[in-house]
Amino acid sequence: MVxxxxxxxxxxxxxxxxNIRPYLISHGGDVKIVSLDNNTLRVKLMGQCMxxxxxxxxxxxxxxxxxxxxxxxxxxxxxxxxxxDDMLDxxxxxxxxxx
Numbered sequence: 001m002v003x004x005x006x007x008x009x010x011x012x013x014x015x016x017x018x019n020i021r022p023y024l025i026s027h028g029g030d031v032k033i034v035s036l037d038n039n040t041l042r043v044k045l046m047g048q049c050m051x052x053x054x055x056x057x058x059x060x061x062x063x064x065x066x067x068x069x070x071x072x073x074x075x076x077x078x079x080x081x082x083x084x085d086d087m088l089d090x091x092x093x094x095x096x097x098x099x
Contacts, residue, residue: 039075
């Protein structure tokens, strides 16, 4: 692959759409680009990828390293592991013995 000079979010999204997303979708998952700030890209795994035991290696090998090698000026790719609000609400109800 030829290294791309620009870290334009549209270029990154196009690359992900063509080169990364098809693999993840074939396994029931996906990736969402959360933000690009100061040449640091934040992504979130979606679908089956969120709970897959191989998620960490998939992120490192199939997402982070690929993007860092493709986009020269990209400093880092960070995996965002936020919990959906409905899951947090359920956890709070359980902890407060409301369920």
